Amino acid sequence: MIRKNIEEFESAHLSKYATLSKNSKGRQQYEKPCTVRTIFMRDRDRIIHSKYFRRLKHKTQVFLAPKNDLYRTRLTHTLEVTQIARTIARALQANEDLTEAIALAHDLGHTPFGHSGEHILNALSPLGFNHARQSLRVVDILEKQGGLNLSYEVRDGIMKHSKGGKKLLPYQDKDCPSTLEGEIVRVSDSIAYINHDIDDAIRSGLIKTSDFPSSCIRVLGKIHSKRISTMVYDIIECSINKPHIYMSKLILKETEKLRSYLFKEVYTLPEINGESEKAAKILKDLFLYFKDNPGIPQKFFRKIKIKKIRKEMVIIDYLASLTDIEAIELNKKIFEPKRWSDNLL
Secondary structure: OHHHHHHHHHHHHOOOOOOOHHHOOOEOOOOOOOOOOOHHHHHHHHHHOOHHHHHHHHOEOOOOOOOOOOOOEHHHHHHHHHHHHHHHHHHOOOOHHHHHHHHHHOOOOOOOOHHHHHHHHHHHOOOOOOHHHHHHHHHHHHHHHOOOOOEHHHHHHHHOOOOOOOOOOOOOOOOOOOOHHHHHHHHHHHHHHHHHHHHHHHHHOOOOHHHOOHHHHHHHOOOHHHHHHHHHHHHHHHHOOOOOOOOOHHHHHHHHHHHHHHHHHHOOOHHHHHHHHHHHHHHHHHHHHHHHOOHHHHHHHOOOOOOOOOHHHHHHHHHHHOOHHHHHHHHHHHHOOOOOOOOOO
16 A cells, blocks of 8 residues: 555654654544545645635734735744744654654644734633634634544644743653654744734834844844854754754754744734734624524534534634634624615615
8 A cells, every 4th residue: 555655654654753653642533544545634635725724824923914915924923934844844754654743733723813812812711812822723613513633743832833922942841752753843933924024014114134143144144044043053953953942052042042033023013013903803703693692603603523522612613714804894784883874876
């Protein structure tokens, strides 16, 4: 069988630290193996063909519902993370299929309006909200009315991709991925958003490259592609034939410095923060409305194979699934008065 040949190729050519498809811990519900694709290839395909993956096209990265197609969305962010992660995985002889599957799925549970949406749903939800946990909920329960039944390794990488404000490296706590491929996606996520969010802010005219800490420009590079190359090449050089992902002290220091600049000087700009506050209000108003009028969220959830779920969690699942445009239009439909016409003319 073709799958068997691929698994034998992995055994012969991948690093001893790579995760072999044949050694997967398997799925939550048993399925007969595919004759052509490995378990990780099959997971990747299920993710790409999912509704939640397509919805990423109209979810904010930083700039709310951008009209200019040059600005990143959650989908283009996902694709950039995947490209960076696959480059590192191939260089380190890790499992590219597992790496790709984790990268493509890591943000499936992200809210509309980026992290401002995540923060408001976390405040509103009785159990709290975290986009990594919600991404796992998407692939386990919400997508295809009962989940995608993905492998343990992909689910682990999805759940543990987010750093939650922690340093990029090293990986020393229980929240870190259990596979080398999961570690690759975790650091690739940071490399992608650090660089493309700054790139979008420059494109918008809100900042200039000269505003960066001078050492970041000198060490990492002046232009977007150079900075990514510097980070990726350093990771590859420091991680070859090692069980974990590493960076040199200098590159890690300057990467962390650039990341700190992004959070302190870019995300807090009035032009960005002001719109984020408006977006958060939209989700809060919708949440409060649906607590008294739960019909739409309940209809959304009716076919999902899960028993006894709190009304508030049904609403959270529904709101998290919306795109920016859907949330804006739904808010208008519910809260904005319609113009009256008596058809007299």
